[in-house]
Amino acid sequence: MRRYLHHNGLGLFFGLLFLLAVVGQVVSGRALRNQELVAAGLAPLDVGRYLTSSSFAVDLLENWQSEYLQFLLYLMATVWLVQRGSPESKELDQVGRESDEDQEVGAAAHPWSPGPARRGPGPLRWAYENSLGLVMGTVFLGTWLAQSVAGVVAYNEEQLQDLLPPLSWREYLVSPDFWSRTLQNWQSEFLAVGSMAVLSVYLRQRGSPESKPVGAAHDDTAAEG
Structure with a gap:
């Protein structure tokens, strides 16, 4: 145990x-x-x-979808974008999807590599190569859709309490209530990820793999403590 x-x-x-x-x-x-x-x-x-209740569901799901959007965008952005000096970034000369040798797939795979990584190019290997992003994206879209459904129910409950006409689901998708709930979560996630990428250039946390070694130079990129 x-x-x-x-x-x-x-x-x-x-x-x-x-x-x-x-x-x-x-x-x-x-x-x-x-x-x-x-x-x-x-x-x-x-x-x-x-x-x-829809009230509980919408409060829960609006946070879940923003978290998975954060990780999805971070996964995709770090394939192509770098941040000099950040441990959250790849090396400056490794922009892109990298070679099969770098990724240890196909002929460059090891006996202990996962089965799909040892296969040649094809749909199965492509799905495995992108499986983390695909799952994050699927969860994000699913929770965002569920948030919109729960949100319109919760919104219409309040409308009816105030003797106001309810909205259809399509009307709710373009309503201020839906986008206020959505964007107030998104902006906090984007700020947190961007802050982590930039602050970790200059600041340290001893012993954490999310930080560079304490004595590393500020321009050391992709170094982990």
Whole structure:
């Protein structure tokens, strides 16, 4: 068990934080929603009804989709773009998809390489070569679509409470409410990723692979501590 925890500590740590944050969101989000309902003269929600409500779903999904968009864009951007001195960047002369030898695929693969990497060019190897981006993109699109569906339901509930006409799903997709929810999450993700790429040129965190070695020069690129 100790060895398992040691080998999987990073994933387990953030998985636990994720669960704790979701529980906290349920508690605080339900309290806030019930305040709004009581103020409108409506019955409050119990935990089960809140967990299946559009209000909870849209708040959850709008954060998920922005996170996966962040990673998708970072994966794609770092193929072609570099940042001199950043450990988050490739070497300045390695822009692009790189050679089969650099990527250890096809004839350059090792006996221990994953099966698809040992194959010749074809759909299976292409899918594996791009599998991380494909999964990130699929999750992003799925959660963004789910956010729009939950969002229009939550928005229309508020509209009906105020005796205002509801919107169709297509109308909601171009509404200020949808894009305000979306863009306030996107801008924070873009700021965080850009800050990490640039600040890591000049700042250090000893022992972290996300930082350069403490004594590395500021213009050392792709170095890890």
